[in-house]
Amino acid sequence: MITPILLCGGSGTRLWPLSRKSYPKQFADILGEESLFQASARRFTGAGFGDPVVITGEPFRFIVGEQLAELGVSPAAVVIEPEGRNTAPAAAAAALIAHRADPEAVILLVPSDHAVADPEAFRAAVARGLPAAEAGRIVTFGIAPTRPETGYGWLEIGAEETHPGVAALARFVEKPDAATAEGLLADGRHLWNAGVFLARADALIEGFRAHAPEILAAVEPALDAAERDLGFTRIDAALWAGVPEQSIDYAVMEKAANMSVVRFDGHWSDLGSWESVWQESGRDGSGNALSGPATALDCENTLLRSESADIEVVGIGLRDVVAVAMRDAVMVADMSRVQDVKEAVGRLKARGAAQAVQLPxxxxxxxxxxxxxxxxxxxxxxxxxxxxxxxxxxxxxxxxxxxxxxxxxxxxxxxxxxxxxxxxxxxxxxxxxxxxxxxxxxxxxxxxxxxxxxxxxxxxxxxxxxxxxxx
Incomplete structure (x- = not known):
């Protein structure tokens, strides 16, 4: 039985103005009738999976509960981080919680804001990696690349199999420049890093003990001092403030010798920008993706999105443009510049604009x-x-x-x-x-x-x- 660990924090800046600090993208309806968080929870329910553990922030605890209730999913625990410290401390806390509940627990660390077109195929990939995880390997999942993506980290597949259908992981590759990404795509030995990890809880704890002992030493007492609050597990804030801020990749995975990788050939996206939302959306014959009351006249490869029934978005003669309108904010960008949304949000924060962090x-x-x-x-x-x-x-x-x-x-x-x-x-x-x-x-x-x-x-x-x- 695999325990899903749904990592549910984030600052909500890359899909502004729809996603904001007060209500980040995993809770929003971006592609369908349920949120990305709900889709992630649904993806890992049923045969072979236990009740999920959700790690989230104070502002989102009741949103998590409400959205899980809509699915009929009862979490094993909802753990409240006093403040986000990146993914390594959250992963360490999750491993400790699971190991205390079951010394032989196997956990699946999953970001809660990804889009997977074929959930059954992804569950099959997880099942393929389970024997390796049970044997003490830390299994990550690589996405078969379809383009020379510079916005993702990559994984290099090793020459040997550790288990049937599971390869040794040779190395992690940082987000490449365009020329390097072209080479990674061409050689056939590299995959996109999905940021999903399957491991025995004790193997992950040992990984922290070997490669990031300072994180484990800080997380454990903060978790020991946690309090139960209306069914939530609230980590001690004073002790958590001393936890180092690091990603799980940098803290443990890039240094561990027991890494394996499962290749996933299905469609996947981390929805990390408005361009990726456009790529995942249904488009007309001219490549335009329209959402809400939106009209495109002589436009090509454009995303027009209105989040208010009272606001009509009309594009005329646009090429490669993103326009997103909400009641209190409008964002218009060249498709090639959507990664700069984060900088724009920073400028709004600097001048005290409420729209930078708060939804209407x-x-x-x-x-x-x-x-x-x-x-x-x-x-x-x-x-x-x-x-x-x-x-x-x-x-x-x-x-x-x-x-x-x-x-x-x-x-x-x-x-x-x-x-x-x-x-x-x-x-x-x-x-x-x-x-x-x-x-x-x-x-x-x-x-x-x-x-x-x-x-x-x-x-x-x-x-x-x-x-x-x-x-």
């Missing part, structure tokens, strides 16, 4: 909200509360609120007085009043909130009770 929709454990109108001393929000969910019992120092229910039923408490509100009913929450809203029904509850006051920031909240243990 703010996801919370109980649902989500979005700001519809903001002005001097007032703002209007739409608030969506999931069935059975409840907001914290709270008060505000600087604002009053007026709630109008437009869908479903709300149970509202204001200064100890409780009442039910149906559609088109409203309630006033005075400044300083202790209040709470709940959705007692089985369908989503939506209300419009009008705030007025001298300060309208999200930090103007005094919480008295909270089902989600927020401060």
């Amino acid at each position: 929709v703010d996801y919370r454990p109980w649902g989500w909200f979005e700001t519809l109108v903001r002005g001097d001393r007032f703002q209007v929000k739409r608030i969506h509360v999931n069935p059975g969910a409840t907001l914290s019992l709270q008060s505000h120092v600087h604002r009053s609120e007026h709630w109008i229910v437009v869908q479903g039923t709300a149970r509202v408490t204001v200064n100890g007085e409780e009442r039910l509100l149906g559609e088109n009913q409203s309630v006033y929450v005075p400044l300083g009043a202790v209040h709470r809203m709940e959705n007692p029904g089985k369908v989503p509850m939506v209300l419009i909130e009008v705030q007025t006051g001298s300060y309208l920031g999200e930090d103007d909240i005094v919480r008295y009770e909270d089902a989600y243990a927020r401060k």
